[in-house]
Amino acid sequence: MTDIVQRPASPATHVPGTATERPRTAGGSSRRVSWDVLRCVFVLLVMLYHSTFIGPLVYHDILPKNYTFPHQVGASLLLVLSAYFVAATVRRGGARRGATARWWWGKLARLLPAFFVATVNAWLFLRYLAPDGWYLPGKRDLLANLVMLWHWDPSWGFVDGSYWTIPLQLMAFCLAAVMWRSPLGRGLGLRAVLWLAVLMPAAQWYYRATLPAGNAYGYVVDGLGIFRWHLFVAGVAVWMYATGRLRLPHFLALVVAAVAEHALQSSILDPTTGWATDWTAVALIAVGIAAMTLAAVGPDWGARLPRPVVRAVTWLAGISYGVFLTHQTVGYVVMRRAQDLGVGPTLQTGLMIVTGVICGWLLTTLVERPVHHRLMAWWDTGPARYGRIGVSDSRS
Known part of the structure; x- marks a missing residue:
């Protein structure tokens, strides 16, 4: 995830890890640096996790950090964070004809082109620049990753492990667009959907956790990503509370249930070693949700930060989706090749982070922003005109 800020023409375009908008306050009246700060922190946590832990774990020839x-x-x-902005922006067009369709198209136009380019880039790095003995993806693996089939058939490996969030985002965008135009997008219907999204995965968790590998039920459950539905619930709950659509007791109940569900879904049930849960990660998820709530309902944090810090944070948040897409596989190869040159483990981590920032900036500048702009222009001159919707009326 992640949704992922930058200063684009169209504001309703956040995806996990990206900051393709300078997010608005809950009331929609101004934009806040608070969200930029959170997005930068979350992306940094992703890079630290991959560079210091997952890299040496997956590739044993990378030095431990x-x-x-x-x-x-x-x-x-x-x-x-992405779910919060999905809830905040899907309604922005109101009842104007075509507004929801344009919102949905804007999400896809931001998410997919950069993902396709980053996937090919990661495949090329593994195929031609990785050391001997590393995962060598074939053309079939590239195709499977481009169409996001990794959860539906484990025989297709990730070319980049970060990409597990992308199909979840696509499903969230599609579901939000449909729900907003139905009774499930508001009131009692929306509340029922949120609780169902928390309780249903919990009810089937033990059955899924005890299934043998290769079971068809597991493929469906993992393919639909129900192991992370609770995260979307938490984001929507924060938005509902910040906009007065959810009272404090109900908000706290939903968030506590979502955090408890995260503890359950991220636990490992092993027949020999028993139950294992990373309680530190669960606590950090709770802290992160609390920080988002403060950002949504409190004053802007940017007022207390020096202007150079605000500019740096805003710039990094603006390329964060590109960083998210490019830092892992490319960074692993860079770390390993730097190790061959005698670079130590701590500097390797720094190189991976710097590489992610540079590659993320290039992907954002050369692909994400210009392609998004062209695809939205195509929508406004194509489907919008065909549907007799003026460009100004179709903006969400």
């Missing part, structure tokens, strides 16, 4: 951050937190919090 002096400092390790072994908690999968950043991507999950980016999904919560």
Whole structure:
């Protein structure tokens, strides 16, 4: 995740890890640096987790790091953040004809082109630049990753492990667009959907956790990503509370249930070693949701930060989706090749982070922003005109 800020023409375009908008306050009257700060922190947590823990774990020839951050937190919090802005922006067009369709198209136009380019880039790095003995993806693996089939058939490996959030985002965008135009997008219907999204995965967790590998039921459950539905619930709950659509007791009940569900879904049930849960990660998820709530209902944090810090945070948040897409596989190869040159473990981590920032900036500048602009222009001159919707009327 993650949804993922930058200063684009169209504001309603957040995806996990990205900051393709300078987010608005709950009332929609101004934009806040608070969200930029959170997005930067969450993306940094993703990079620290991958560079210090997952890299040496997956590729044993990468030196163990002096400092390790072994908690999968950043991507999950980016999904919560993305869900908040999905809820905040899907309604922005109101009842105007075509507004929801344009919102949905804008999400896809931001998410998919950069993902396709980053996937091919990661495949090329593994195929032609990785050391001997590393995962060597074939053309079939590239195709499977481009169409996001990894959860539906484990025989297709990730070319980049970060991409597990992308199909979840796509499903969230589609579901939000449909729900907003139905009774399930508001009132009692929306509340029922939120509780169902928390309780149904919990009810089937033990059955899924005890199934043998290769079971068809597991493929469906994992393919639909129900192991992370609770994160979307938490993000929507924060937005509902910040806008007065949810009272405090109900909000707290939903958030506590979502955090408890995260503890359950991220636990491992092993027949020999028993139950294992990363309680530090669960606590950090709770802290992250609390920080988002403060950002949504409190004053803007940017007022207390020096202007150079605000500019740096805003710039990094603006390229964060590109960083999210490019830092992991490319960073692993860079770390391993730097190790061949005698670079130590701590500097390797720094190189991976710097590489992610540079590659993320290039992907954002050369692909994400210009392609999004062209695709939205095509929508306004194509489907919008065909549907007799003026460009000004179709903006969400």
